[in-house]
Amino acid sequence: MTDEKSQAALYWKANVRLIFGCLFVWALVSFGFAILLRPLLSSIPIGGTDLGFWFAQQGSILSFIALIFFYAWRMNRLDKKFGLDE
Amino acid sequence: MSQFAINLLFVGASFALYIGIAIWARAGSTKEFYVAGGGVHPVTNGMATAADWMSAASFISMAGLIAAGGYASSTYLMGWTGGFVLLAMLLAPYLRKFGKFTVPDFVGDRFYSSEARLVAVICLITASVTYVIGQMTGAGVAFSRFLEISNTAGIWIAAAVVFLYAVFGGMKGITYTQVAQYVVLIVAYTIPAVFISLQLTGNPIPPLGLFSTHVESGLPLLQTLDQVVRELGFQDYTADVDNKLNMVLFTLSLMIGTAGLPHVIIRFFTVPKVADARWSAGWALVFIAMLYLTAPAVASMARLNLYTTIYPEGPTEPALAYEDRPEWIRTWEDTGLIRYEDKNEDGRIQLYNDSPEFAPTAAERGWEGNELTVNSDILVLANPEIANLPPWVIGLIAAGGIAAALSTAAGLLLAISSAISHDLIKKTLKPDISEKGEMLAARISMAGAILLATYLGLNPPGFAAQVVALAFGIAAASIFPVLMMGIFSTRMNKYGAVSGMLAGLLSTLFYIFTFLGFFFIPGTNLLANIPENWLFGISPLSFGAVGALINFAVAFAVSSVTKPPPVEIQELVESVRYPKGAGQAVDH
Numbered sequence: 063m064t065d066e067k068s069q070a071a072l073y074w075k076a077n078v079r080l081i082f083g084c085l086f087v088w089a090l091v092s093f094g095f096a097i098l099l100r101p102l103l104s105s106i107p108i109g110g111t112d113l114g115f116w117f118a119q120q121g122s123i124l125s126f127i128a129l130i131f132f133y134a135w136r137m138n139r140l141d142k143k144f145g146l147d148e
Numbered sequence: 149m150s151q152f153a154i155n156l157l158f159v160g161a162s163f164a165l166y167i168g169i170a171i172w173a174r175a176g177s178t179k180e181f182y183v184a185g186g187g188v189h190p191v192t193n194g195m196a197t198a199a200d201w202m203s204a205a206s207f208i209s210m211a212g213l214i215a216a217g218g219y220a221s222s223t224y225l226m227g228w229t230g231g232f233v234l235l236a237m238l239l240a241p242y243l244r245k246f247g248k249f250t251v252p253d254f255v256g257d258r259f260y261s262s263e264a265r266l267v268a269v270i271c272l273i274t275a276s277v278t279y280v281i282g283q284m285t286g287a288g289v290a291f292s293r294f295l296e297i298s299n300t301a302g303i304w305i306a307a308a309v310v311f312l313y314a315v316f317g318g319m320k321g322i323t324y325t326q327v328a329q330y331v332v333l334i335v336a337y338t339i340p341a342v343f344i345s346l347q348l349t350g351n352p353i354p355p356l357g358l359f360s361t362h363v364e365s366g367l368p369l370l371q372t373l374d375q376v377v378r379e380l381g382f383q384d385y386t387a388d389v390d391n392k393l394n395m396v397l398f399t400l401s402l403m404i405g406t407a408g409l410p411h412v413i414i415r416f417f418t419v420p421k422v423a424d425a426r427w428s429a430g431w432a433l434v435f436i437a438m439l440y441l442t443a444p445a446v447a448s449m450a451r452l453n454l455y456t457t458i459y460p461e462g463p464t465e466p467a468l469a470y471e472d473r474p475e476w477i478r479t480w481e482d483t484g485l486i487r488y489e490d491k492n493e494d495g496r497i498q499l500y501n502d503s504p505e506f507a508p509t510a511a512e513r514g515w516e517g518n519e520l521t522v523n524s525d526i527l528v529l530a531n532p533e534i535a536n537l538p539p540w541v542i543g544l545i546a547a548g549g550i551a552a553a554l555s556t557a558a559g560l561l562l563a564i565s566s567a568i569s570h571d572l573i574k575k576t577l578k579p580d581i582s583e584k585g586e587m588l589a590a591r592i593s594m595a596g597a598i599l600l601a602t603y604l605g606l607n608p609p610g611f612a613a614q615v616v617a618l619a620f621g622i623a624a625a626s627i628f629p630v631l632m633m634g635i636f637s638t639r640m641n642k643y644g645a646v647s648g649m650l651a652g653l654l655s656t657l658f659y660i661f662t663f664l665g666f667f668f669i670p671g672t673n674l675l676a677n678i679p680e681n682w683l684f685g686i687s688p689l690s691f692g693a694v695g696a697l698i699n700f701a702v703a704f705a706v707s708s709v710t711k712p713p714p715v716e717i718q719e720l721v722e723s724v725r726y727p728k729g730a731g732q733a734v735d736h
Contacts (some may be wrong), residue, residue, distance in 0.1 A: 069331045074725050081237045082371040088233045092226045092403075093396050100388055110368025111357025118222035119444040120355060123229045127433050130236045134426035137241075141423065 066076055075146045080136055084129050090126040151539050155294040158543035159550060162332050166313070166325045168556075184410065190424040194431025196323045197329035197415040199229075202280075202439055203556035204286020205616040207333055211531075212524035214447035218385035222444075227620075229433060230399070230439055231406020234628075236429035239407055240416040242635045242724045244425040247417070250563075251410045251627060252270050252571035258634040260717055261642040262576055266564070267649045269567045271626035272410045274653065276375075276560045276567075277601055279409070279619035283310075283560070287553035289525045291452050298484060300606060307602040310456065310557045311595060326559075329551040334438055336548025339440045340532040340541050341491045344449050347535060348574050353625065354445035362452075371625040380499070381506025401692030405620025408628030410567070411559040412484040422727035450527050453534045456519070458499045464513075467496040476533035479644030485523040487638045492516040557601075561594045569595035618689065620661055625652035625695025633703055635725070638718045640703065643710040648703025656695030660688045660729075 100114030108116050122139060142145040149157075176392060206228065214221040246254055251272055256265030284303055287310070291301030338354075345357035349369055362369040374384045389395050414431075415476045416425045419598065419717035456467050480486040488497060492514060499520040500510060510516075529549060530540040574581050581589070626649050633648070663677040675681040677688065686694060711717075 068578055070722065070726055071590050077725075084233070084237060091510035092399060096226060097392055097395050102319065105389075108191070110374075111359075114388075115219055115222075115370075116359070117516050118219060119225055120441055122226045123440055124594065125603060126229050126233050127430065127437055129233050130426070130430035133237055134183070134423070135429055138423055140729055146726055147371050147423065 069144060073140065074144065076140055077137065080112050080133065080140075087125065089130055092122045130144050149539075151542060152294075152296060154539050154543040155546045155725045158540070158547040161292065162310075162547040162551060165328055165332075165687035166551075169325045169328055172324075174644035179618040179635075183292050186357045187225075190419055190428040191421050191431050192323070192327060193424075193428045194328045194413060195435050196326040197412065197428065197468035197518050198325035199333065199551075200415060200461045201412055201436060201556070202330075202333065202552055204283050204290070204549065204553035205553035206439060206443075207337060208289060208528055209525050209616075210285045211443045211447040211450065212527035214535040215527055216524050218383070218448075219387060219601055220389045220395065221447075223304070223402065225440055225444060227399045227402020228406055229436060230379040230403040232433040234403060234407040235412070235427050236417075238632055239628075239635070240304075240425040240429050241422045241727065243413060243631070244416050244419065245724045249720055250566050250570055251413055251631070252567055253575075255645065255727070256571070256575065258643040258720065259630075259640075260647045260713065260718065261646070264630075264642050264649075265571055266576060267646050267653075268627070268630065269571050271622070271649055271653050272567045273564055273597075274451060274657070275405075275408075275619050275623040275627065276410060276564045277597060277604075278622060279616055280557055280560050280564075280601035281604040281719040282619065283553045283557040284601050286525065287550060287557070287602055288605060289483075289485065290529060290546060290549040290553065293480070293485075293526070293529055294550075296482065299485070303602060303605050306553065307605075308447040308552075308599050310554060310561070311598050313554060313558055326555050330435060331552045333548040336544045336551075337439050337528075338442060339445075339546065340447050340535065340537055340545060341449075342452070342543070343537050344535045345445060348449050348452065348709040353359035354449075354512055355441040358448060367625055369452070370448060373448055376452065376455050376459075376463055379500035380432040381503055381509065385427055386449070391679070393687050394682075394687055394690050396421050397693040398690035401624045401696075403624075404628045404696055405622075405624035407452065408626070408631065409620070410623075410627065411556075411563040413631075414559075414563060414566075446531060448531065450531050450534060451533075454522070454666065454671065455499070455547050456640040457534060458497055467498050469496050471495065473497065474533075476530050479533075480526055480530060483526075489519055491519050522527075541653050561597055565594040586624045591724055618652065618664075619697065621656055621660065621689060621692025622653065624692035625656035629696050629699040629703065633700070635721065637707075638721045639707060639712055643709055644703040644705075644707025647706045651702040652699030655698050656691050659683070659695075660692045663688045 096114060096118035100112070100118070103113040103117075106113040113121075138147065169271055200428070210224050210228075213224060216473065222730045243254060244248040246257075248254055252265045255268035256262060258266075284306055287306035288299055290302070291297070292299045295302065295305070297305075341354040342352050345354040346352050348362060348364075349357040349360040350363050351357040351360045352458070358369065360369060361367065362372040367375075370386055374386055379646045392734065418427060419425050419428050454464060456513045456599055458467060459465065470490065472723045473488075477488075479488055481488065490496075492498070494514070494578030497520050498510075498513075498518065498524075500518055502508065502510075502518045512672060529545055569586050572587050574586055629652060630645050630649050633645065663681070665673040679685060682688075
């Protein structure tokens with residue numbers, strides 16, 4: 063029982079760590095590159111404007127998709143490792 | 149065949165398809181009515197979620213807002229997609245494991261309190277009704293144009309159609325109908341965009357066209373657009389914004405609002421396994437991105453097309469004569485969504501930014517004020533006409549716009565009716581109600597919600613997308629935090645949850661009503677809705693994120709001084725964290 067409990071705690075800890083990592087990237091591409099850090103990226107031209115504009119209108123959306131699939135894939139591996147997959 | 153007949157044909161054919169599917173997949177039990185029996189494949193579910201999610205605001209209004217706001221309106225793009233990341237990681241898998249029908253169900257059980265359930269019902273209804281208003285406004289615009297009737301009549305027809313459609317369907321009917329609606333709306337949105345992108349940039353893929361070279365000028369498209377708008381006194385399309393705090397908070401409000409919207413969360417109860425809930429969120433975002441990556445291209449290209457129509461010789465040359473105006477301006481004038489007033493009586497259409505800074509230049513050119521008022525909501529619908537595309541494309545857009553409004557309205561009404569019939573009546577007021585009685589209550593509450601939304605849709609506080617943005621603020625401030633704390637904190641108790649929800653909801657409503665009028669009734673606002681009056685420059689649309697912070701702060705403060713939840717609740721929280729043994733979404 064205690065062993066099962068500590069396993070569960072480990073699983074949850076790994077999940078939370080993964081979520082933190084993913085949400086860092088999530089915030090970086092949207093609030094970071096697309097909004098607050100846009101002036102820093104203004105020297106990188108792309109199609110008549112700058113990289114910040116690209117992140118605001120396309121890059122962030124593409125990153126979000128990648129993040130969710132990455133998370134789902136890593137969680138599936140974690141589920142298997144802990145024998146929690148169905 | 150006339151354009152009117154073609155529109156009727158396309159809209160009629162798409163309706164026949166949806167109704168056919170709804171009848172084929174009719175919901176027999178309350179469980180099927182609410183969650184489609186928990187047996188929907190993640191990709192199918194993702195597609196249905198995308199249709200559910202992409203509303204009249206996304207389809208009809210968003211590109212118009214981006215066209216008008218340029219870079220500053222990117223908030224809508226990031227906000228309405230970024231929320232799915234939160235949903236996939238912070239809510240969907242755990243709520244699926246919990247395995248109940250509705251959002252108040254989770255709140256009520258997790259916080260072992262019928263008060264918490266009741267407050268969740270109130271939050272849910274407030275957010276959903278505000279959201280349905282936006283759908284009604286959008287569908288009204290679409291119907292009025294394509295049936296060539298007034299905007300008011302358009303809203304009434306939209307209400308009647310939504311009523312017939314949602315009341316008979318239920319979740320199972322809705323899931324498969326929404327797959328069909330997704331296909332209709334994405335085809336309708338993409339085809340004109342591909343044509344326009346080809347015309348302007350020679351690139352058939354609109355998101356790539358956006359960053360390509362404008363064929364006519366030989367310069368990048370966005371640079372050309374910047375030049376044109378600058379010569380007419382507008383801010384550059386790609387210009388950075390000054391108020392970054394507001395932009396961040398607005399984006400964040402839309403994101404957490406997305407994750408907190410009940411009709412989207414319900415979707416994740418319909419997949420078979422916990423892992424599927426994660427994949428399903430990913431697929432939903434893929435399908436949503438098909439439209440969201442096209443929208444900014446549509447926005448910039450339509451805006452450029454609008455100015456080239458009005459100023460065929462370039463913005464510094466004489467504008468188009470009113471007599472020579474194209475057919476689309478004439479038809480939209482009939483709906484009242486385009487208005488022309490010849491202020492300097494030269495018989496031409498001067499469209500420009502009437503700002504004090506630009507006044508000297510305008511005076512020099514003999515202009516006496518902006519003469520053409522164009523409602524942002526018409527941009528996507530008018531887009532094929534502006535670009536001279538064939539009549540069947542216009543018919544397709546009509547069908548797509550209406551599909552978008554209907555699918556979302558139906559999903560929301562389902563969330564509202566299940567909150568009333570299931571959470572309020574069955575769980576709180578009258579536990580011995582029969583299954584039949586519960587279904588009847590669900591349908592009656594749907595009808596009530598439609599009437600209320602129609603009334604408010606006739607007196608809306610803004611464009612469809614802005615009304616919708618308010619709904620997000622409310623969902624962000626009330627529902628998202630309580631769900632997240634319910635999963636991620638074993639210590640959170642019912643006192644914290646209830647006071648947090650109330651603090652978040654009330655502070656957000658108060659801030660919104662202060663500027664937009666109590667219950668959106670014009671003239672009852674305490675302060676004018678101008679940036680100078682906003683607290684720290686935070687607009688009412690952006691306040692949801694602040695409301696969510698207030699919710700979290702109050703909940704933790706109250707919870708830390710009251711007694712912890714019972715042991716079995718703490719065990720319940722532990723159990724939703726582990727995916728094994730999710731089983732079906734259960735009745736009880």
